[in-house]
Amino acid sequence: MAGHSKWANIKHRKAAQDAKRGKIFTRLIKEITVAARLGGGDPEANPRLRQAVDKALSNNMPKDNIDRAIKRGTGELEGVSYEEVTYEGYAPGGVAVLVECMTDNKNRTVGEIRHIFSKAGGNLGEDGSAAYIFHKTGMLIFDGEAVEEDALMEAAMEAGADDIQTEDGQQVVYTTPQDFEDVKAALVESGFEPQVAEVTMKPDNTVRVEGDKAEKVLKLLDALEDHDDVQNVYANYDIPDEVFEQVSV
Template sequence: MSGHSKWANIKHRKAAQDSKRGALFQKLVKAIIIAAKEGGGDPGANMRLKAAIERAKAVSVPAENIERAIKRGTGEIEGAIYEEVLYEAYGPGGIAVIIEATTDNKNRTTPEIRALLTRNGGSLGEAGCVSWNFSRRGVITIEGGVDEDELLLAVLDAGGEDLANEGDTFSVYTDPSAVHTVAEALKKQGYPVANAESQLLPKTTVSVSEKNMAAKIMKLLDALEEHDDVQNVACNVDIPDDVLESLDE
């Protein structure tokens, strides 16, 4: 699970930065609209909606914005019609990249994503060109300061599949359909759950320890995630912690 765990760790580090961006509110609102559109407006019966609401609340999206997004998704009030789009691409050094976006105008979003890739050493690929190397997993982030052996037992008892020590945090892996059930079980046992969601994780990874190449890759990932329509970005890169930390200096 080392490849999965490394990408989850990069995702966690980036999430802390993303939370400072003003565009995050709109991204989360779009996620709520899509979830409500697909599974209904009751978070008790729609786990995807429940997860989207929890992520929005975690960064203090106002309750009225959340409620309005749910009603837009269910059609109770009018608003833009969003669709989900998945882009497969290559990044610097030929790394595999998958971009999950939510847009009200695919004809606008697609050329913008292509331009971002081109400007940052990447290129848009055909459907299926890299998705074969990714699988969707449930990922639960547990904050550090807990006993690893006890946490592993709790994870297995709750129906989780694996645990990875990321240093400052732990990543719990589950079937995507079980991620929120497992997260709730861990919360009830007192474990500090920081995040719980389904993610696309690479089956195999490419190790990048050269700082300049790592910087190019992270610049591309940042540029993609800053785009208003992009919800998630996954890639098959494995960047050592010391290299990641050097990029922050």
């Protein structure tokens, strides 16, 4: 997954797009609400909620917005009840795609997601058709020019990280989902501030796509990202540097 996999850069690019489109607050409010509903409103006792709150604060969400989302989740305030659902499919070129959604109407959402896949030349699959390619992992991305690689590696290993890799000029620390919070806290305490820090889905293998197929894949993913019910999109494509830069501008 190192080098030209583009995986770490995909996540960084996605975060920047979310912020630019103004969608990040909506997605974070949904995540906070659902996390509070499932695990309670105390971030210290609810790791999923703590991660969502940390991400919201890092994106400059007002604390009042966060508090209201938590209260909607715990039932202290009225609000829409969201259901989590994950769709699996394939983009042109055989690229596997996972789409995590939060919706108040599953029938509407699945129809619209299926249409997006079909319009872009892909197809929505059955449960299990693509999920086996991905596994949940903690990921912290650091600016390769702003950190000293050996020092970060030593701190990450001492903190219990699984691995650290150099990917496209960035230092990427991987952890188990269970160790993510402890590793993140230890690295921040050591002076290493991540650009991206989240528990995510990492592909076990990638599919190389170029030319028209690469463009179609990115257009499909962008269309999915634009959907109001979509929280996260993961894909296992591998696009060459020059092609990626050309078609993702």
